[in-house]
Amino acid sequence: MGALPHDRSHLLCDDLGDGRYSELFKESVDRWLISHLSDDRASDSSEGVVVTSIAVAKSNGVVAGSFPVDRLVEQFFHSCSVDWMVEEGQRVSSGDSLLSLKGPSSSVLSCERVLLNLLGRMSGIASSTAEWVSESEGVAVACTRKTAWGLLDKWAVHVGGGLTHRLSRSDALMIKENDLAVLEPQKDTVSAIRSVISSIDLELSSPFTVLEVSKLEQATTGAKSWSEAQNLRGGGERIVLLLDNMGPIACGEVDRELRSMDLRSWCILEGSGGIVRRELPEWSSVSGVDVVSSSEVNMAARSMDISMIIGGE
Numbered sequence: 001m002g003a004l005p006h007d008r009s010h011l012l013c014d015d016l017g018d019g020r021y022s023e024l025f026k027e028s029v030d031r032w033l034i035s036h037l038s039d040d041r042a043s044d045s046s047e048g049v050v051v052t053s054i055a056v057a058k059s060n061g062v063v064a065g066s067f068p069v070d071r072l073v074e075q076f077f078h079s080c081s082v083d084w085m086v087e088e089g090q091r092v093s094s095g096d097s098l099l100s101l102k103g104p105s106s107s108v109l110s111c112e113r114v115l116l117n118l119l120g121r122m123s124g125i126a127s128s129t130a131e132w133v134s135e136s137e138g139v140a141v142a143c144t145r146k147t148a149w150g151l152l153d154k155w156a157v158h159v160g161g162g163l164t165h166r167l168s169r170s171d172a173l174m175i176k177e178n179d180l181a182v183l184e185p186q187k188d189t190v191s192a193i194r195s196v197i198s199s200i201d202l203e204l205s206s207p208f209t210v211l212e213v214s215k216l217e218q219a220t221t222g223a224k225s226w227s228e229a230q231n232l233r234g235g236g237e238r239i240v241l242l243l244d245n246m247g248p249i250a251c252g253e254v255d256r257e258l259r260s261m262d263l264r265s266w267c268i269l270e271g272s273g274g275i276v277r278r279e280l281p282e283w284s285s286v287s288g289v290d291v292v293s294s295s296e297v298n299m300a301a302r303s304m305d306i307s308m309i310i311g312g313e
Contacts, residue, residue, distance in 0.1 A: 129160025255288025
């Protein structure tokens, strides 16, 4: 199977090795930094002796958030400098040193809490994602648009090996139950699906279109309507059928029915709704889906425990 359109990380960073982060991501990071600094009343200062503070992991996990931390220091704490001892996406163990922050004591202490909040939360999400991915046995793992820190959450999921899914409502066309009710209020769901798919601008939306369904008939109708529309234009892109709250067994029935109708190649199957990590083995073995999506990946993640010690080694 080819790459899934749920991976939107290229819209956040072109090349992690060269640090080519997009303007979209930079602007998001800056908004969050300003908000955190304002709430914490943190600011740069040249007061106090120059000190070096070491950030030390107090739990195992995957490090994420180096760019926001660098941006924090470079843009808002000019008197300080940060030196990394680990790389983005690196697995660390409790007791490992992550970075050093050097500068006037007043600035280091002012910067400390915001820095740790950023690094701790993003590393916690990356660590949680890595655990989901390791237990999904070949089924891709994606987060949803349910986030606490927007694109920062999305980036941390990517660092942990997961898929970002849509970065915003406008990032890809998603047709949900409420959309069908608004667009085709007089029609039943199956008829509405046929009508809406026939009206899609496929030249624009074919690369990533998601149709939310909750029943077998809705899924087969969506797949058939999509295949007919693509054949008319000579296209070959697949539609994402988001199987909402159907569970792994019912999703497996959808997979088998689509195969029997010779429609499976036109679809990417996404299991979603109420998915928790302990159920991943069942999703991998019986659902037939290509990807599972859950807000638990990031919203239920515990922050990595990190301490900063002045003069620490």
